[in-house]
Amino acid sequence: MTAKIKQIEADGVTISIVNYDSEDYMSLTDMIKAKDGDFFISDWLRNANTLDYIAAWETMNNPNFNYGEFAIIRQSAGANSFKISVKELLSKTNIKCLTAKAGRYGGTYAHKDIAFNFGMWISPIFQLYIVKEYQRLKEIETDQHNLEWDVKRVLSKVNYHIHTDAVKNHIIPKSKYSTDKQWIEYAEEADLLNVALFGCTAKQWKESNPKLSLEGSNMRDFASINELAVLSNLESLNSELIKSGVEKRIRFNNMHRIARQQLEILNKMDVLKSIKKQSDSTYIDEKKKLE
Known part of the structure; x- marks a missing residue:
């Protein structure tokens, strides 16, 4: 698992969250610190209700779940001698609601649905804290996504008209195409930018992504x-170079070079961080002020 680590704090306990296969997994290793006494994740797995819950989740979400092997393990639940580790459960039943991560944020991670169940085992109040803080995290992420969408929409329009006006006033009058085909000039200039920046034309992208194109x-x-x-x-x-009558080949070479240089600089920055306030609760707090 090589996903970016996120964190929430529930009742004074910091809990790491990773995204795996587009789903959030919470660290049970972090969560168990909230339980008084010496308890282990394997103690939770001994519980028959825990195993039933895991089996139900796997049946709904995992076509490769080995239910037969899991049923054999489930029969032993409740016996004083019964004990099973996450590693054993993974290897024997091919479950995907639990996983292990090595490294700095290593430990046992569970899909959020299972993690909420684990939180209830620790204590009802702790489970409620986790649900509340997780919902808060998702609201922040949604606001950040909406902000990014707004920024992208504005940026995509910033100099569009300047560029098309340059084509209209300086290329169209000299166009080799008939009036009904002069749109090709606009498309060719747009593709000049596409290739310089993205490395392909609009047509090539559509051919490679037919579903998205449709x-x-x-x-x-x-x-x-x-x-x-x-x-x-x-x-x-490009609009200024067009006005100056610079040959298309030279314009492309300059823009390709500049695109690489500018991307290298911008990729070292977090543009959204420079736009929003530093507090991760900014968006929620602002909403509450309006309520």
């Missing part, structure tokens, strides 16, 4: 904020 998407919809910032700069630059 849905009305294009390569710029999937560009990062940094790429759109550079694209905006290239549109402005």
Whole structure:
């Protein structure tokens, strides 16, 4: 698991969260610190209700779940001598709701559905803290996503008209195409920027992504904020070079070089962090002020 680590704090306990296969997994190793006394994750797994819950989740979410082997393990639940580790459960039943991570944030991680159940085993109040803080994290992430979408929308429009006006006023009058085909000039200039920045034309992207193309998407919809910032700069630059009558080949070479240079600089920055306040609770707090 090589995902970015996120963290929440529930009742004074810091809990790491990783995204694995597009799902959030919480650290049970962190969570068990909230339980008084010497308890281990294997103690939770001895519980028949725990195993039933895991089996239900796996049946719903994991087509490769080895229910037969799991049923054999379940029969032993409740016996004083019964004990099973996460590692054994993983190897014998191919469950995917639990996993292990090595390294700095190592330990046992569980899918959020299972982690909430584990929180209840620790204590009902602790489980409620976890649910509340997790919901808060998701709300913050949603606000950040919406902010990123707004920024990308603005950036994609910043210099678009400047660029198309340069084509209209300085290329169209000299166009080799008939009036009904002069749109090709606009497409060729747009692709000059696409190739300089993204390395392919709009047509090549559509051919490589037919499903997305049919849905009305294009390569710029999937560009990062940094790429759109550079694209905006290239549109402005290309419009000035067009006005100056610079040959297309020379314009492309300059823009390709500049695109690489600017991306290298911007990729070292966190553009969103420079736009939003430093507090991760900014968006929620602002909403509450309006209520």
